[in-house]
Amino acid sequence: MQNFNFTDELKKRNNGIFIKLSVYVFKEDNAYISYCPSLDLSGCGNDINEAKDSMEKTLMIYFDYALNKNTLLKDLRNHGWNVRGVKQKKIKAPKFDELLHNEDFLDILENKEYQKFDTPVEIPV
Template identity: 35%
Template sequence: MGLRASGKLKTKKGVYEVSMPLVEFKEDDHFIVFAPSLDLSGYGKSAQEAKESYLEALDEFMRYTANKGSLDKALTELGWQLKSKKSIKTYIPPNHSKLIDQNPTYHEIIDNKEYKVSRENLELAY
């Protein structure tokens, strides 16, 4: 399965619509869900627990950056581009090859792990 890093994050009045690829793999006895475009992960004893753990990490990241007004800064530091259209901001993640080159964890997953990619569509309100 080819990897896609074309997810987008849109904001509109405190609502964040998130759609991005998640890389799922197993390490030892744990399942891991990793979002390379945010450098966030979650883990658990099952795939479902790992997704729930990831969603908690994502929620905390979004809540923290929303409260501090630092979402733009955090995402641009991760290589995202910001495009504004009227009152809606769209954040575009770095391309796949850039993510692999700049993120040693992601590079190792691609080279050494069996993995699958899924896409989750979420709406988070803050």
């Protein structure tokens, strides 16, 4: 895994699914929090790099679990992703304005000093 981008979409490739995600990192009390609004996942650390590393681990655990339980597409739908079927070549994340109903994300945008990181992730099929 590497950096995370807000054109959140899944595209099938020969050896897996390529996904871009955005992660917002902000400081809260003495910790740095990383948050991915399109999946409603977070990580934390003592500095920005630890928070980003924590998010990478969180995402790996999330995708491993969802793929092993065969619940990834259902969970993406529950998070507002546009998923029409398993064989679809593109699965789109909710648009930015659709994520603004998420109170945690809105709080970050309105009340926190944050940095946004864009990272592509490849998920094996």
